[in-house]
Amino acid sequence: MGTIIARKRKDGTTAHLAQVLVKRDGAIVHRESRTFDRKQAASAWLEKREKELAKPGGLDRLLAPDPTLAAVIDRYTNESIKRIGRTKAQVLRAIKTYDIANKRCSEITSVDVIAFANQLVSKVKPQTVANYLSHLAAVFAVAKPAWAYPLDQTAMNDAFVVAKRLGIASKSRERDRRPTLEELDRILEYFGERLKRRPSSILMQKIIGFAIFSTRRLEEITRISWNDLDVDGSRVLVRDMKNPGEKIGNDVWCDLPPEALQIVLSMPKKHQEIFPFCGDTIGANFTRACQFLDIIDLHLHDLRHDGVSRLFELGRNIPQVAAVSGHRSWTSLKRYTHLRQTGDKYAGWKWLSVLTSTASAIGPSSKHGSIEYSTTRRLDPTPA
Numbered sequence: 001m002g003t004i005i006a007r008k009r010k011d012g013t014t015a016h017l018a019q020v021l022v023k024r025d026g027a028i029v030h031r032e033s034r035t036f037d038r039k040q041a042a043s044a045w046l047e048k049r050e051k052e053l054a055k056p057g058g059l060d061r062l063l064a065p066d067p068t069l070a071a072v073i074d075r076y077t078n079e080s081i082k083r084i085g086r087t088k089a090q091v092l093r094a095i096k097t098y099d100i101a102n103k104r105c106s107e108i109t110s111v112d113v114i115a116f117a118n119q120l121v122s123k124v125k126p127q128t129v130a131n132y133l134s135h136l137a138a139v140f141a142v143a144k145p146a147w148a149y150p151l152d153q154t155a156m157n158d159a160f161v162v163a164k165r166l167g168i169a170s171k172s173r174e175r176d177r178r179p180t181l182e183e184l185d186r187i188l189e190y191f192g193e194r195l196k197r198r199p200s201s202i203l204m205q206k207i208i209g210f211a212i213f214s215t216r217r218l219e220e221i222t223r224i225s226w227n228d229l230d231v232d233g234s235r236v237l238v239r240d241m242k243n244p245g246e247k248i249g250n251d252v253w254c255d256l257p258p259e260a261l262q263i264v265l266s267m268p269k270k271h272q273e274i275f276p277f278c279g280d281t282i283g284a285n286f287t288r289a290c291q292f293l294d295i296i297d298l299h300l301h302d303l304r305h306d307g308v309s310r311l312f313e314l315g316r317n318i319p320q321v322a323a324v325s326g327h328r329s330w331t332s333l334k335r336y337t338h339l340r341q342t343g344d345k346y347a348g349w350k351w352l353s354v355l356t357s358t359a360s361a362i363g364p365s366s367k368h369g370s371i372e373y374s375t376t377r378r379l380d381p382t383p384a
Helices: 039-054 058-063 069-079 086-095 110-121 126-147 153-165 181-197 204-214 258-265 279-292 302-313 318-325 330-336
Strands: 002-008 014-024 027-036 235-238 252-255
Touching: 002 039, 014 039, 027 039, 069 086, 069 126, 086 126, 110 126, 110 153, 126 153, 181 204, 181 279, 204 258, 204 279, 204 302, 252 318, 302 318, 302 330, 318 330
Parallel strands: none
Antiparallel strands: 002 014, 014 027, 235 252
């Protein structure tokens, strides 16, 4: 089945070409060869390959499809009936630009995955590396059982363990940053001044207030429609709520604290969505405002943390808070139970009446006349 052919090179040395030939019914079904400097090495390789191919299914595995990782990612995204989230789709596209994506499935080992992780960690934080590996692991989990591609899931699991042990990948740090009332006053005044100059701009003040009192994420806020609102029950249906497992189709009814409901009821009913604005634009506006005001390390998502903390400070227990925040696991809420402050941080806050006014918010000392409602749609990519 195998032969070794000695050939003279131009430099006078001898090359030993080891060849493996497999026939079925008189037809050649497999051929491979390697060149060695020493005959002993050629013989050893030949013996090893013959044993591997002689094992049950050895040749079938060799003849099985062996596409590149990039091709597998494409098939995964194209054939997935379950809608892939925007972040996951973006990550998978980014992975295709790295060296590992050009490797055949059978060639990829844990060493290759670690090399990929090391390339990532030179550009992003370990928390982001962990997210990349997690999304890539989903492809590994499907490739072999679904399409018989020789993509080793064990290699992926081993690489994950190594990456965490070496600090290349890690869990996201839990932020505990909360805005102070003084910071919020400055931010709301900033957007109030902008609203005076540009009456058609995004109602950032109301969005910020709703984010705090409802504890909703930005992407959830921009999806909520008037049909999702239950005024009598003081609750709202949050569609596709984020969770560690299934996001798409995970629709959850969440209670609305009185302040959040009043903000919603103050919004004009001119569109299907309650807050018909582009999430990316909202986030960019908030970030720029903090930079302009020299407010350090405050993210829009920190408003959710502040809102959840407030509920505990008001004396709510974990089930009551979870009914508002939508946390499926109460374990994730245990980190709030250490709070020592009690009472309502926002009691008597000068902005409450402004945010719940049916007029577009400007400032506590302003006369709230009728101001044109923003027609900025969710598809608008430009900041307003």
